[in-house]
Each structure stands twice: as structure tokens, then as C-alpha cells.
Amino acid sequence: MAKLKGSCHCGSVQYEIDTEITMGIVCDCSICSRKGALMAAAEPEDFTLLTGEENLTLYQFNTDVAKHYFCNKCGIYTHHYRRSDGRLGFNTGCIEGFDKDSLDEIKQVPGSTFSTV
Ligand SMILES: [Zn+2]
Structure with a gap:
């Protein structure tokens, strides 16, 4: 598998x-509709943080299960751990050389129905 490189x-x-x-x-959940990122999923163990641990800020809301991370300097959402299954979700806009036309499919997740806020 190719190693994807990502940055804020x-x-x-x-x-x-x-x-x-x-x-x-x-x-379309309350946070995703605001950040407007095209995301993709991976396994948490496939993720390696290279730099910026001190800049990564954790944001949680509602059930406090999902972990949403963003850079506290530039404000860009980089990745999160999903509430539904703990898998990693990440911002494809942060991935070097990513071309969204190469996707087989764009899945619409009805996240707004998962919670009441
Ligand atoms: Zn940044």
C-alpha cells in the first residue's frame, strides 16, 4: 500500500x-457540515503522527466519544476517531497529491441522525 503524506x-x-x-x-452532522471536508477512512494503527503533537488540539462534544483533532495554529481539521466504530477519519484535503477524481465513490453519511445535537 502507498503511504499517504498529510499535513495541516x-x-x-x-x-x-x-x-x-x-x-x-x-x-452532514453538526461538525462536519461546518468544516465541509471531504474525508476518508483508515485503520487507527495505519496512522503515524510525524510532527506537531503539541499543535494538535482535541475537540469533543455531545457524547465525547469521537475525537476530533485540528491544528491550533492554522485551524485546519486533520483527522478524527469516529464514534461509530473507532476508525480513523481524515481530511483528504490534507493529503499530498490527492485527486478526488480518482475516487471510486463518495459516500454520504447521515451523521446528523446519529445524535440529537
Ligand atoms: Zn497548522
């Missing part, structure tokens, strides 16, 4: 993900 906008946070992106994910 200012470059403080850099990571690698050992996966291939075949499916994009768009979610």
Missing part, C-alpha cells in the same frame, strides 16, 4: 497514513 495548512502537523483512498466520505 501551516505544516506544524504532519502525518503518514498507510492506506489507499478509494472512497470519499461526506457527512
